[in-house]
Amino acid sequence: MAKYNDKELAETSKFLSFVLRHKPEAIGIVLDREGWADIDKLILCAQKAGKRLTRALLDIVVATSDKKRFSYSSDGTCIRAVQGHLTSQVAIGFIEKTPPQFLYHGTASRFLDEIKNKG
Template identity: 60%
Template sequence: MDTKRLNETSKFLSYVLRHEPQAIGLQLDGEGWADIGSLIAGAACDGRSLDIALIQAVVDSSDKKRFSLSEDGLRIGAVQGHSNASVRIQYIEKEPPALLYHGTATRFLDSIREKGLIAGSRHHVHLSQDMPTAIAVGQRYGKPVVLEVEALRMHQQGFSFFQADNGVWLTDHVPANFLSM
């Protein structure tokens, strides 16, 4: 399948499944699942041609495993990264490793030093288990910098951590005193 079409479809699915399902008249349930038939119909009304084979190809080819299909193959959901208020995925709390990483751009460092890492419009702060992934994330926003998060120490002090199905670690907030560069 055409790589450009897969990338465009992945970006579209990220947009509607994470942030703006109403843009195509799509309803997500509380766990973020959408009916694939409704997704295809809503995309068609928006002038986009989707089918089950294309959706499956996007799910299968995503290196970051952004999406998952229900066991019956009738629903699709974004694994994490939601900003939609109607979605509240119930992740299981886990003990994190000693260190996690957050990739960002240097232009955000002053704010981060002051406020720590905040979720912003998303439901959680996203953390990586390895430096290369964090660098890749940071590059999307400008000149990258990787922050080291003392995740286990945070957890021992009462902060909750979760891990999405694609391996991304999630927490509500990382105070500045748990960060180093």
């Protein structure tokens, strides 16, 4: 298995966020309405754009993303950003759920007064 340094992983994550959330057309890919991109096409287009992208590198970035930014389709042929899409190509149809009676939110105490006042 190839070794990748932290800088390479971070740069790849930023690149994926850019093309899967904001500008897929920058490398010539098209996302479906749920935000999925074909992995083989993504790798090919990224390489044509001068980016060093392989399936092995994708696997590591997806598995080690601290915020779980990306996910693979159940058949492993597609990838998408989990949230934060700014492109009009994507309209993920999340299922609406009723929240529980109590929800918890972690925040720094210095922001507490503002949250209480403004929500």
